[in-house]
Amino acid sequence: MKALNAILIVGLIIVEVPLASTGKISGVTYFDYFVDADHYSEFEIHRSYFTYTTEVSKAVHFKFQLDVGRPKNNEANQQLVVYLKNTKVDWNSSFGKLTFGLQGMNVFNVQEKTWGYRFIEKSPMDLNKWASSADLGIGYSKTFNLFHTSLLITNGSGYKKPESDKYKKISGQLVLGDKKLNKSKGFNIGSVFVYEQTNVDPNTVVSVFGGYANSRIRLGTEWDQLKNNNGAEQILSIYGNYRVKEKIDLFTRLDRVDEKQYFIAGVNYLLEKGLMIAPNVRYSKSGSSKSEIEYRMNFQFKF
DSSP: OHHHHHHHHHHHHHHHHHHTTTEEEEEEEEEEEEEETTOOEEEEEEEEEEEEEEESSSSEEEEEEEEEEOOSSOTTOOSOEEEEEEEEEEEEETTEEEEEEEEEOSSSHHHHHHHOOTTTOOOHHHHTTSSOSEEEEEEEEEEETTEEEEEEEEOSSOSSSOOOSSOOEEEEEEEEEOSOTTTSSEEEEEEEEEEEOOSSSOEEEEEEEEEEEOSSEEEEEEEEEEEETTEEEEEEEEEEEEEEETTEEEEEEEEEETTEEEEEEEEEEEEETTEEEEEEEEEEEETTSOOEEEEEEEEEEEO
């Protein structure tokens, strides 16, 4: 596996050098240091992305993205592994955009931008594994002024696993307003519906969300519900950001997942272009169990 990953990376470097002149290469890494209540501490890399995008023509765009992380489903095998996260083609036609291949999902992408701190913590549905951030299939999207629509038909197994049954996942998204409030002023109101049949009861996800941002404040909230053969779960999440100075922001977030509570608060510093550091504290409690406190220092490197 290690040899295969090394060969893949070297091969990509050789291929990408000439491609760089006609496209764009970018990357981002999430790194942190944390200490828990028992004084256990650890340095860790949570994600490292390498992305290549190019415009084949005015109507056809291509994206290729590698994701480096640790597999969570095999405790005995925890080395960093290279995953293929995106390899997609966008066709911008007169009737809308069609996307083919391994692509980003439309389930929590807008909420994630309103939260704005993926390098600190995943968005609520992603954190609770209600949906994958990418999957293999076909998508359609179209924008009417401030109104955005998106429909995807995908395998439903995510980007780390092959398809395992005959059923497909259908996910639809409707958004009014700005989809990337972490980069612009404005607002959004939206909804997501996900349906996937299984051998027993179907899996469904419903989400309603909204956000607002100006030059100082960014606020967001979402209500999410998951139903499957195990019953139903709900998430209520509220998050906010306040700009103290040009390069200093305060942020906070509160998630409630049934009886579980999760709270994050901290400060984000933009040290230089491409480099951010965010000291923060986290509190979690589930039902009558003992609460847990954790201290983290998150870093994001981006080029």
